[in-house]
Amino acid sequence: MSLPIELALVALFTPAAMAVILALVPPLRRTGRPAAWLSVLAASISLGASVWLFADQLGHPSRDLLESVRWLPHAGAAMANVGLRIDGISAGMTLVVTLVAFCVQVFSLDYMRSEPAADLGRYFTYHSFFIFSMLLLVLAPNLLQLFFGWELVGLTSYLLIGFYFKKPSAAKAAVKAFWVTKLADTGLLLALVVLYTHTGGFEWTSHPGAEVATIITLLLFVAVMGKSAQFPLHVWLPDAMEGPTPVSALLHAATMVAAGVYLIVRTNPLFAQAEFTREVMVWIGSFTAVFAAVIACVQTDIKKVLAYSTCSQLGYMVAALGAGSVMGGYFHLTTHAFFKALLFLAAGSVIHAVHSNEMSDMGGLWKRMKLTTIVFVIGSVSLAGIPGLAGFFSKDLILEGMLESGHTVPWLMLLGAAFLTAFYMGRVLFTAFFGELSEKAKHAHEGGWEMQLPLVLLAIPALGAGYFASRFAGMWHLEYELHLNLEAGAASGLAILGFAVAYVMYGRGAPVATPAILRPIAKLAASGVLDRFYEGLYRVLGLKLAGAVGFFDRYVVDGLMNLSGYLALTAGQKLRRLQSGNVRDYVFVVAFAIFALSAFGILR
């Protein structure tokens, strides 16, 4: 076993072991803070191994390691293997996952301080398990193992959204998230079946032919739409904000929801064979980017703004991958993980201080929370794609990819979304952090060092990750070149314009009112048309159809069986009279029968 494999095993199994220990030893788990610290320790070991692994990979950019063992036997050989695949792509993602997870866990030490000890232990157990599940997905050597991790992160998401399970809305949101993603995951399950049938394995490097590749990738894309919250399967993500804010930062912004995008990056050899699927991705991605950005403009809950923003940014990545810009999609995934986790944690810091998610309860926070404000500005500006920050480099790459592949309309849509992005982030900035100090913000103050350290740690890559783009590209065997041309300028210009418009509208202490042009959209968003559609579907399928099946089963199927039983009994009662016990009757019957039979014989 070589060093990278050992490092990956450490990164993978340290958190796993911790999760198992905490799950199986309740006295330890229920101590709360010691359990939390143990989990952080596991996360930091995992992070250390990942950093080493990443550095090692940087030294050998072309290395591609594969180590696997038989898992499912078939006819003396293996039907499926499990193992590790370490190349630039998985090493990079491993680092992103463990870094953000580490930051989030440290942040949670303070953020979740007031939770009862037993609940705190449970929270950190889930977190340790999440790192394992996510790395299982990231380091998977084939699609089957990727599916393992895929389902396990879905499970952790379900458990963490429902962390406050006594709250009915949280419990419902958790189940909703599980159902929607499970529905989508069936696509991945079927893709596995089709892939195996046509290639006899689960490798994404196989060439099953264009037609089959199209079917497989379409099925995969259904799963991606669920996990990465693409329209119309995005409905679970805003509700998922019921979970604790650090969870939203880790799972529902930086890593788990990006798993869909990672899946496409990983299985790109298959997607490259399927032009039709990529075209679908371009359009769905672009539409999601605009659609979610518009809705983000009318939200008043700071976490909901960020949630829709995540949807929108995932739309960018999906569109980029559809247009064939793997570097754009994957690089945006990386930078987004940093600045969006940063934004969520900063929002968490604010929520922790003002005890409310509503932006109307915030305002003027700059006066009380300098650090949080600074990092929130960094995150927002990076997200909006202002030149020089991480988000600029990756977004520029995506827009360029759209133009290069000749997708002008999607390109325009994404440009519009870039404007909206700057606008809604400006809206949050100006209403929550600047202007008059609000009533609830009067006693606001920064959290402890546990909350401040991760903000600083994440602000660094959110600022500067862009400058390493060409280095990463080399590691991923992708091409990267920065073009500073008019098209790039257009996006940056629009972003600046977005902030300017937001400043004009909210910059002078105006309340978080919805701009007049957006009111119809706000109304539409508030009514939750799509949610109601799904709810209707659930009602029809669940309460009506399943109810009908239940009734049918009870009264028709079972009724028929009972009826036949009843008929048999009645017939028995009737026939019983034949057996009267009277010998004369029997003799009569016998005589009659002899007569009848002989008559029959003679006549024949």
Place this chain on the structure above:
Amino acid sequence: MNPSLLQSDHLLSLLLAVPALGAFVVLFMPRQWTRALRLTSVGFMLAEFGLSFSLLSADYSDGGYHFVEKVSWIETWGISYHLGVDGISLWLVFLTTLLTPIALFVSWTSIKTKVKEYALAFLMLELAMLGAFVSLDLFLFYVFWELMLVPMYFIIGVWGGAQRVYAAVKFFIYTMVGSLLMLVAILYLVGAYHQVAGHYSFDLLELRHLIIPRGTQIWLFLAFILAFAIKVPMFPFHTWLPDAHTQAPTGGSVILAAVMLKLGIYGFLRFAMPLFPLASQLIGPTIALFGIIGIIYGAWAAWVQKDAKKLVAYSSVSHMGFIALGLFAMTEHGVNGALLQMLNHGVSTGALFILVGVIYERRHTRLFSEFGGLAKVMPWYALFFVIVALSSIGLPGTNGFVGEFMILVGTFTSNAEVGFGPWGRVFTLFAATGVIFAAVYMLHAVLKIFWGPITHKANEALADLSFREVAALLPLMGLIFWIGLYPATFLDRSEDAVNHFVQDFTAKYDASKLDDSLRLWGVPPAAAEAVADNPAPGDAPSVVADAAGGAR
């Protein structure tokens, strides 16, 4: 125990003797000694479980029968005491010997009346189920098959709920009607064998070589599968199951779901399909269709149940549909998946019934509306329940995923003439929706029982799992993860027998569909000789090919 006895050729007889001996001992114990009665019966069952490990000493990679015993029993009718175990029945025997003590153990305190009879019933049940799994003689199989009904009838009818008599009678009549037709079919088959071979035989390994006219195959096959389909139970013959489960005591439900339902599928696999390959290929896709209806129908019916036990019962209908689908796909993946899923369903559904029994014992109700918020007061219970629910949903890492996935692959690849032909892909699509619905009703149940605030005062002080309950559940939890994480332990020993079964079936079908003599009854001379030379042949396809060749 005498070690030489363990290595003897009479291991299977010994396996049958232990529960019989246990029943005999219990019979002569005073009925007031409840504790001693419980200990004795569980002790015998645990010894039986330990003894079943010696079955692993054989090498199952030849796909044939091991520990074969054959003694003539009623010579003039060709009935023999013929036992054997292969990779297919091996794990089912284990399932039986593991689940029976667990089922008795969970009823340790809830059964207070007639403890002696209860223990007797379980010992007899174990004997009958094991007998059915290792019989290679149709008469012997039929005896064990019917013998199972009697203790189960009493378990439901005596120790059951309020409507126990209705449920017990329904269960008894339903399964009895099915079995009687099978008996008629067996007798017809044996009579025909006598005409062509000159002697009677109930031996499966001899009857298998009979060439049966097409039309007759269909009738005989239908008579067999009615018995098995009721037992599975397959839609639309499933309605006895929810009633039987809701009325049966926890231990009875566990055995019923975990082991007895498996005998239906085992009947298809061991008897109906090898005996009547043409008919089973002709009707198989239709049965699979009913399996798919069962998957979706059972899931939907489960969704709206108000009683937790009924939900589990309907989920069984759904899961058993999956198993039937994989079996009739007649691909190696499909049948292996079906066999593995039989174990999985036994483990997971057995555990679910135990878990439902836990809250019933505490609250004497199983209505969802009576619960909510239990995660707070019963954290261990919640953990176990969620794990089992996830295994039932088929989450990767648990046993449910492996079986379900193999069945889906097996169904999708079942596009040859033997199998589903063009329907394989359509079937896969519909079966996959069953995975979604499973998540819907299971998480619905978890939501109702565990999450949200505590709404009933009585739930505020519920005790978490007791040591005894944990002890009963732990082996099942272990198996959920063992099969889920390393299925090779189980598949390595069973898959050769399964693959032989599939190849044998295909070869026999291919040979016989071209064979004009199929309009007549007959035994190919080559096969008759093969049987005479080697009373327990491995399922080598060559024998069958010879057989078909000889007939031509």
